[in-house]
Amino acid sequence: MNARNCKNCGRIFNYVSGLPLCPACRDLMEEKFQTVKEYIQNNKDTTMKTVAEECDVDENQIRQWIREERLVFADDSGIVLQCEICGRSIRTGRYCDKCKQETMRDLAGAGRQPVRPQPVQKKEKENPRMRFLDNR
Numbered sequence: 361m362n363a364r365n366c367k368n369c370g371r372i373f374n375y376v377s378g379l380p381l382c383p384a385c386r387d388l389m390e391e392k393f394q395t396v397k398e399y400i401q402n403n404k405d406t407t408m409k410t411v412a413e414e415c416d417v418d419e420n421q422i423r424q425w426i427r428e429e430r431l432v433f434a435d436d437s438g439i440v441l442q443c444e445i446c447g448r449s450i451r452t453g454r455y456c457d458k459c460k461q462e463t464m465r466d467l468a469g470a471g472r473q474p475v476r477p478q479p480v481q482k483k484e485k486e487n488p489r490m491r492f493l494d495n496r
């Protein structure tokens with residue numbers, strides 16, 4: 361048994377996975393999420409602050425849902441998110457599609473030895489002296 365204190369209410373509960381929230385708070389959070397989701401769908405030109413106030417949810421919590429890509433904003437939504445890398449406007453998550461691909465590629469390449477640049481082929485025409493040296 362993995363006992364932990366609920367991040368929200370402090371109650372001790374049997375922690376399984378995900379957010380450190382007790383089942384009751386987890387249900388509450390899920391309800392909030394649905395409220396926020398509906399609110400955003402029905403109020404396209406809202407702001408993060410308004411959503412937080414109207415739905416009584418912490419702005420950070422909303423951002424968290426966005427990062428998890430659970431909340432997606434319509435193209436005409438008043439909430440503008442920015443890619444954390446290039447600053448381009450995005451609809452959900454943390455990065456634009458382009459940066460996401462690049463990050464994935466970087467992750468896939470992580471752990472491998474950095475590729476050494478190949479020695480540049482000598483261009484004989486451009487450097488006749490090199491040929492002389494090479495033929496020595």
Ligand SMILES: [Zn+2]
Binds near residue numbers: 366369371383385
């Ligand atoms: Zn709780």
Ligand SMILES: [Zn+2]
Binds near residue numbers: 448
């Ligand atoms: Zn980007």
